[in-house]
Each structure stands twice: as C-alpha cells, then as structure tokens.
Amino acid sequence: MHKPYLATAFLAASALVLAGCSSDPTADSADDSVVRVVATTNVYGALAEQIGGERVEVSSLITSAAQDPHSYEASARDRLTVQDADLIIENGGGYDSFIDALIGDSDVHVLMAVESAHGYPGNEGHEDHADEEHGHEGEEHADEEHGHEGEEHADEDEHDDHGDHDDHAGHGHIEGFNEHVWFDPHTMIHVVEAIAVELSELDPDGAAEFTAASDAIIEELEGFEAELETLGAEFTGSSVFITEPLPGYIAAAAGLTDVTPEGFAEAVEEGNDVAPAALLAALDVIDSGDVHVVLTNAQTGGSETQRVEDAAEAAGIPVVAFTELLEDGSSYAEWMQDAIQNLADALRS
Structure with missing residues (x-):
C-alpha cells in the first residue's frame, strides 16, 4: 500500500478554492450548539456519533469501503471541513497521515487512536486507569507476539495538550507496530473512553450522556473480547496465513499463530512487490496443509495475494476477507461482530 501524500499543486489549488469559498453564506451558519467532530474514517466517525448523539x-x-485509506488524497472540501472542527479523531501510526497537513498548527482538539494501543511508543510507565475501572488490571493480552506486552494507556492529562499536535509521535509509520488498532477490542475500550472524555471537555453539559453511551459500547467491546477468548480456548495455536497486517489483532486475540513468511505481509502493506523467495515460501506454507485459514484485506492486494488465495481455495482452506471501513448503514459493533463471526465460522468449518 502506498503512503498518502499531499502534492504542492493540491495545496495551491486548495488555497484558491478556500479563498473562493470564504464568502459562502453557509460557512458562518454552523450550529454552535453542537460539537463538530471530524473523523478520518467512518470507523471512528460512527463511534463519535454513537457516543455524542444529537x-x-x-x-x-x-x-467508502472500496477505498484504501493509506493512499487517500485529501480534497479542498476536506480542508474546509477540518477548519470547522472542534475535535478531530484520527488513527495515527502513519495510517491516515494526510490529516496532518490539514490540521497544520491549529489548536483543535486531536484524539489519536494508536496512543491507546498496547506497546505504543511512549505508553511505557503510564497507569492504566481504564483497565482498573473495567476489570482489566494486570491482564495479559493475546497480542504479546506483536510487541504489545503490558497494557499501558496514556492518562487523560495527555489530552490537555491539544495545541501540540505536531509533537505527537504517531504520524509516521512505526516499524513493527500494527496501526490497525480498531480491530483490537481492548484498545478500542480506551479509545471509546477517550472520545467521551474529549466530548465532555468540549460540552460539559453532555458529560453524563457521553459517559452512558460510551459505557454501553464498552460493554459490547468486552463481549467481543470474551468471544475471542472463547475462540482462543478452542483454537489456540492454530495456524493462520495473514496476507496484510489488518486482521492481525483479531487473529492474535483468538490465540492463532501467524505463519506468514517474513516480508510477505510487509510488502503488501507498503504496496511493494513481494520478493520471489517470500512468495515461494508463502505458497509452500499453504501447500503444507498446516494452515487453518487465510486472512486477507479486501481493500488491498495484488497478484501475489491472489496467488495465495487461489492456492488456499485449491487446498480447501477457508479465506476470510476483512475491510478497513464500515459498510454503509453498519454500526461499529455490527461490523466487528460480523468480522469475529466470519473468523469463527471459518475456523469451525
């Protein structure tokens, strides 16, 4: 996958468009009675809507679930939208770095989801207040094999420094860190709590509503954790081939062992050709008969991933595709439930 960028020509064009739009009568008619939230993807947007309500x-x-966020190029309309925001929710970790140029040196509140993830650089030594509140204190998470030992969560004080957006470490891709954190229910518990905290700071009168809504989502997320633990008890150690890091958190939480040859998934994620030796090793793994299921990213891939999928289907190995964005009309909980159920069905087939 190719990393997003903003061309100089786009910035110049954006400036012209913005100048032309400055007299738009709707520009000054924003409803000041609501908190304006901009999310880089509809995954975080759906959560903000559910927590914030009216x-x-x-x-x-x-x-669009057909779009690759890694290669997204922001538009002039996006820039206008961001300028009006009270809160921006981004994934971080190099996943949606296009938003950084749009934010610039604005003092808008920014919530970066990866900062709630296990093993995220800078989390070491922070007390995990959310784990204590929700019974996760001292919990060993299944993602240890991905470098996520020791659940650590940045405390709420970190969100007070909203103007220092450029100081965050999570804008560029972090080697060895899986930025697709929305597929980790445990991390998302902290993200949901952080959204409620941010909204409460911006709209104190709505704090009770935000907390109640976030608690309801957290209950669903804890249910997903339990489902994955059940799968882990049933299939722990079963081998999976993961063509791209997207479903890595779900696989790890279910106790599955990733047997993808080194270099394969990394090349696919970066949008590079898979090295011939890595492709040959991948096909050998599929042919070995040891792989229980193949997990793919429905929004990315190429000829090499297609060859793996074809080999898996020829060998009678189930292939489960995951998307990076919500389907139209789907809630986050429904989307996650479908992802976990599809994995369970494949494992049990």
Whole structure:
C-alpha cells in the first residue's frame, strides 16, 4: 500500500478554492450548539456519533469501503471541513497521515487512536486507569507476539495538550507496530473512553450522556473480547496465513499463530512487490496443509495475494476477507461482530 501524500499543486489549488469559498453564506451558519467532530474514517466517525448523539455533528472524511485509506488524497472540501472542527479523531501510526497537513498548527482538539494501543511508543510507565475501572488490571493480552506486552494507556492529562499536535509521535509509520488498532477490542475500550472524555471537555453539559453511551459500547467491546477468548480456548495455536497486517489483532486475540513468511505481509502493506523467495515460501506454507485459514484485506492486494488465495481455495482452506471501513448503514459493533463471526465460522468449518 502506498503512503498518502499531499502534492504542492493540491495545496495551491486548495488555497484558491478556500479563498473562493470564504464568502459562502453557509460557512458562518454552523450550529454552535453542537460539537463538530471530524473523523478520518467512518470507523471512528460512527463511534463519535454513537457516543455524542444529537450533541455532536460528525463528518467522516473516508466513507467508502472500496477505498484504501493509506493512499487517500485529501480534497479542498476536506480542508474546509477540518477548519470547522472542534475535535478531530484520527488513527495515527502513519495510517491516515494526510490529516496532518490539514490540521497544520491549529489548536483543535486531536484524539489519536494508536496512543491507546498496547506497546505504543511512549505508553511505557503510564497507569492504566481504564483497565482498573473495567476489570482489566494486570491482564495479559493475546497480542504479546506483536510487541504489545503490558497494557499501558496514556492518562487523560495527555489530552490537555491539544495545541501540540505536531509533537505527537504517531504520524509516521512505526516499524513493527500494527496501526490497525480498531480491530483490537481492548484498545478500542480506551479509545471509546477517550472520545467521551474529549466530548465532555468540549460540552460539559453532555458529560453524563457521553459517559452512558460510551459505557454501553464498552460493554459490547468486552463481549467481543470474551468471544475471542472463547475462540482462543478452542483454537489456540492454530495456524493462520495473514496476507496484510489488518486482521492481525483479531487473529492474535483468538490465540492463532501467524505463519506468514517474513516480508510477505510487509510488502503488501507498503504496496511493494513481494520478493520471489517470500512468495515461494508463502505458497509452500499453504501447500503444507498446516494452515487453518487465510486472512486477507479486501481493500488491498495484488497478484501475489491472489496467488495465495487461489492456492488456499485449491487446498480447501477457508479465506476470510476483512475491510478497513464500515459498510454503509453498519454500526461499529455490527461490523466487528460480523468480522469475529466470519473468523469463527471459518475456523469451525
């Protein structure tokens, strides 16, 4: 996958468009009674809508499940949308770095989801207040094999420094860190809590509503954790081939062993050709008969991933595709439930 960028020509064009739009009568008619939230993807946008209810107005910049967020190029309309935001929710970790140029040196509140993840650089030594509150204190998470030992969560004080967006470490890709954190229910518990905290700071009158809504989502997320633990008890150690890091958190939480040859998934994620030796090793793994299921990213791939999928289907190995964005009309909980159920069905087939 290719990393997103903003060309100089786009920036110049954006400036012209913005100048032309400055007299737009709708530009000054924003409803000041609601918190304006901009999410880079509809995954975080859906959560903000569910937590904020009628007290928020949410705009998601990327909404098509057919689109690759890694290569998204922001538009002039996106820039206008971000300028009006009270809160921006991004994934971080190099996943949606296009948003950084749009934010610039604005003092808008920014919530970066990867900062709630296990093993995220800088989390070491932070007390995990959310784990204590929700019974996760001292919990060993299944993602240890991905470098996520020791659940650590940045405390709420970190969100007070909203103007220092450029100081965050999570804008560029971090070697060895899986930025697809929305597929880790445990991390998302912390993200949901952080959204409620941010909204409460921006709209104190709605704090009770935000907390109640976030608690309901957290209950669903804890249910997903339990389902994955059940799968882990049933299939722990079963081998999976993961063509791209997207479903890595779900696989790890289910106790599955990733047997993808080194270099294969990394090349696919970066949008590079898979080395011939890595492709040959991948096909050998599939042919070995040891792989229980193949997990893919429905929004990315190429000839090499197609060869793996074809080999898996020829060998009678189930192939499960995951998407990076919500389907139209789907809630986050419904989307996650479908992902976990599809994995369970494949494992039990």
